[in-house]
Amino acid sequence: MAKRQNYLFVCYANENRSPTAEDVCRKMAGVNDLDINASSAGISKAANRPLTKEMADKADVIFVMEEDMKVELVQYYQQNPGKIVSLNIPDVYSRDEPILAHILEVRLYEFLSEEGLL
Numbered sequence: 001m002a003k004r005q006n007y008l009f010v011c012y013a014n015e016n017r018s019p020t021a022e023d024v025c026r027k028m029a030g031v032n033d034l035d036i037n038a039s040s041a042g043i044s045k046a047a048n049r050p051l052t053k054e055m056a057d058k059a060d061v062i063f064v065m066e067e068d069m070k071v072e073l074v075q076y077y078q079q080n081p082g083k084i085v086s087l088n089i090p091d092v093y094s095r096d097e098p099i100l101a102h103i104l105e106v107r108l109y110e111f112l113s114e115e116g117l118l
Helices: 018-032 052-058 067-075 099-114
Strands: 005-011 037-041 061-064 084-087
Touching: 005 018, 005 067, 018 099, 037 099, 052 061, 052 067, 061 067, 067 084
Parallel strands: 005 037, 005 061, 061 084
Antiparallel strands: none
């Protein structure tokens, strides 16, 4: 049996995109009986839940909302670029906005399928 996977979703403020992604991932994991622990954080020091190196280290996969966040995770949090996945979702959505949730479902479904989990 595969070990539990820790997925971390990162945006800037941990206000809209990453908490929505965390919720979407938890629902998908529950519906598909996947052993995934989802959490979220923000790169900004003023984020609702600021990212720490410990959080990043614990994650098996880190999903960033924008490509430039990969560089920050590698340089400032010493993360392996191979475990960082960019979802390419701009900061134009509100928390739990239906179109945001749909985009996240599609991108996560693609990722989980590629990983052989679905």
